[in-house]
Amino acid sequence: MDPARELPDLMRSLPIDRHRGLPIPAVTARHPDGGPDFSTVDGREALRLAAEGRCGICGNPLDSLVAFLGGPGAVEAGAYHDPPMHESCAEASTEMCPHLSRRDMRRLTDRRSTGVLPTTGTEEKPDRWVMWICRGFAAYVVDGMPLFRPTPYLRLRTFAYTDDGHLRETPSTTPRP
Template sequence: MNHASEFPELMRKLPIDRRRNVPIPAVTAHHPDGEPDFSTVDGREAFRLASEGRCGICAQPFADEVAFLGGPGAAAVGAYHDPPMHEGCAEASTRLCPHLARRDMRRLTDRRSTGELPAGSSPEKPDVWVMWICQGFSGAVVNAMPVFLPEAYTRLRIFTYTADGQLHESFDTTPGVGG
């Protein structure tokens, strides 16, 4: 069972989903009944927080670097639908978000809060996740969905699934780390 003290410092003030016992990220969409829809990002909130220089997970201001987390396709084109985050919040998401942490966990397909996937997104889950860490970003709205364009990366962290389906970091471009 997760306890708030086990969450990264920046995430400890977030509301907790009592059913899943995990923090509710700041950009999580909500169903009409108020229940969090973890499968959908609230695009307006994501763009608002990003434009204010704040993390899409904890809503706290960025100090210097920002991180983006997505599949290899997002990294290849340098464009992300999920908002910028603190590196620590992105790293915690690789452990706390069931969709990321476990290969066999799939997102709901009905997307009850919006019914839409961002343009260019695939419902297929990647086998590899790329954390792009950089100094800044720009953003745009394309087809009513936010798109975040990170600056050139200073580091990349690569996460893959183990034989038992758990996500783990397999490579970090920081000198002396990963491999």
């Protein structure tokens, strides 16, 4: 991991992937050899942590506010496949996750851990990411995949790619659902 990047306190206990130097989120699926599959969420673990009121990134208990991170389509639908998290963990993800933080970074298409994307998922990367911050959520299983429906948002934070391809927070432009 880049020493200039400081992990939020809640993420300090996460294991670090020795190949990429990145913290391994709690819901990251595993390859058969035990290595992390950063391109896939372990749906069972995401649902378990959510049911226990724990963050999908750090695994620690959630606060009174929870955050969801997704593209504009997730905001429009009011539904997320990625689990609830602390706002600080979601913000750290926008800086540390190569897929999120860099416009030109694509997810690997090799999904050896589960082999599938959610049926509503897409390989298309959005031009911006929106953090939905609210007080609660409901969790469902749809087509064998976890689906989280947050309560009405208190705040939205929008992150867009700069001209040099890095993700940065911008004023929110997403209309209220």
